């Protein structure tokens with residue numbers, strides 16, 4: 001029987017390292033499916049708040065609680081419990097078409113809870129050949145985010161949230177990058193060059209899958 005398990009590439013890197021930018025190019029040029037965990041969480045908050053007025057009191061309370069919780073985690077730069085994120089990712093993958101797809105999962109897994117939760121639910125269902133890691137220094141990433149903040153409308157694109165996001169990245173996400181690395185599964189990309197130069201290295205990393 002032909003194995004039709006989806007192939008998932010995790011994409012990690014600090015805030016502003018260029019994950020979303022490079023994933024968008026892979027979608028445009030090679031038809032990869034892109035799911036940003038952060039985008040899915042932000043969309044979920046909007047969706048829950050929007051539909052709150054249409055549902056009964058009990059569901060309304062629970063929906064509003066979840067929306068507030070996600071929002072608070074994002075502003076504080078903390079990692080949302082994996083049960084929420086993994087379910088959104090799984091649903092997102094199903095929506096895009098489960099099998100015969102190459103998925104870029106951007107901004108996940110961000111800590112041990114994410115890693116373990118994914119493994120429980122998705123471990124047997126997908127293949128993960130490697131993690132793409134965008135390496136950049138903090139000063140560059142801060143400059144990029146502060147520039148992006150002029151138009152992004154994101155409630156965590158401000159210096160207070162950003163400090164917390166970097167703290168979480170160093171304490172919780174880097175150990176996950178190192179864990180994949182210790183299994184020979186981290187492909188590190190120098191993210192300090194121009195978008196097109198970075199993309200040349202991204203393409204090389206994906207060569208066997210293009």
Ligand SMILES: Nc1ncnc2c1ncn2[C@@H]1O[C@H](COP(=O)(O)OP(=O)(O)OP(=O)(O)O)[C@@H](O)[C@H]1O
Nearest residue numbers: 014015016017018019020021144148193194195198
């Ligand atoms: N190589 C690059 N050189 C200069 N600017 C870049 C580069 N890559 C991305 N940018 C810009 O930096 C900002 C952040 O990029 P992007 O949104 O892709 O980062 P991200 O890693 O997804 O960040 P976050 O984790 O906050 O979602 C964007 O405004 C983008 O246009």
Ligand SMILES: O=c1ccn([C@@H]2O[C@H](COP(=O)(O)O)[C@@H](O)[C@H]2O)c(=O)[nH]1
Nearest residue numbers: 037038039073074077078079080107108
């Ligand atoms: O798996 C995830 C991904 C994201 N978050 C929260 O969202 C923000 C923003 O994420 P971006 O990747 O920068 O869009 C992040 O700081 C976390 O608070 C999460 O909890 N889990």
Ligand SMILES: [Mg+2]
Nearest residue numbers: 019020036038
């Ligand atoms: Mg992003």
